[in-house]
Amino acid sequence: MAKMNPYLNFDGTAEDAFNFYRSVFGGEFTGVFRMGGNPGSENLPEAEQNRIMHISLPIDANTTLMASDILPSAGHVLNNGNNVHISLHPESREEADRLFNGLSVGGKVEMPLQDTFWGAYFGNFQDKFGINWMVNYDSNTPQ
Template sequence: MLVQAYLFFHGRCEEALTFYRQALGAEVSELLRFSDSPDPLPEGMLPPGYESKVMHCCFRIGETQVMASDGCSAEQPGFKGFSLSITLPSAAEADRIFTALGEGGQVQMPLGKTFWSPCFGIVMDRFGVSWMLNVIE
């Protein structure tokens, strides 16, 4: 069994991919737009102007593959009830990534020492995705 995260960015997927490339070194392996569909989409399925939006994409952050889309709605429901967790080898790397992800976002728990990690923190990025950074030395 394989469980993978699938994120819906409601019109901001391409912007998120650009951000994750810069902040995390993400590598996009597949990107399909709604206009790439060989079958016509049902009438009224997409908001106007969504034809060039991302229907499906896969990107890799380190060893993990994440999938994403703009979805079929321009609504902004947000991401609730989960965080993506990143395990890092050093506090310096955690600080670099925490700072990058936090640009335009919101710190939920500043990086600091915990009983399980020399450096742990939680930050919500500008797209509303919560990230937990954990250093294992």
Template sequence: MQLNHYLNFQGNTEIAFNFYKSVFGGEFLNLMRYGDLPAEDGIQLSETDKQKIMHISLPINEFTTLMASDVNEQFCAQTNQPFTVGTNHYISINLASSEQDQAKQLFDALSKDGTIEMPLDKTFWGALYGAFTDQFGIKWMVNCQLENE
């Protein structure tokens, strides 16, 4: 299991991460834009929003990866969570495919009496993923990469 920091930005993720890359060095491990979403998701995005970052990750060292995405108005409306500087941070729990039971256990235990943003479920990027705010107001993500099926 690995715990990482997951940041949300309001349209300037790419600028921020190019800055972080200049400070920490290294190369981006993943970079996906909202325009990469599968068409069957039915999300209508402007050409500007399609260029925004859906997910980016920058390994800092062997133990830590800094990750982020741009939050758009449509996402905020769907999740009923407005973007607020200062609360735009998640703790991301990342597990291997062999740890699916642990992912479910951690998601259920940590989200108890909290607010589920996205139920733990399979995603188009090949992971078991869910997000929530715990009963103390801390935002969490659980991501368990699944083996290629």
């Protein structure tokens, strides 16, 4: 069975929000990755280089709060409704394919499942009911 985590989007305030969440929940970030320094980031405006590409804060043994900042230069607009995603972490590529293909039927695929530069098999979409989903299979991450 896949793990499920909330994934939040921010417009340049992900780091501030997560410092606040950490002050309440405690713990340490398991990852803080910025937009700059990644493939294609040389095309980003300087103001977006320090934005958060991904940040994660374990809340308990079963839940991790995750987030990223949007990129206005890529046409991203933060609206109520697209600021939260459900992030699925399946136990195999096959389960990733099954979940992605099943949940995305009739929806809008933003990024098809593919191998990524960060080492995961990842894709995201909005389902036919307007719910945003991410599927992230990483064979190197303990499930």
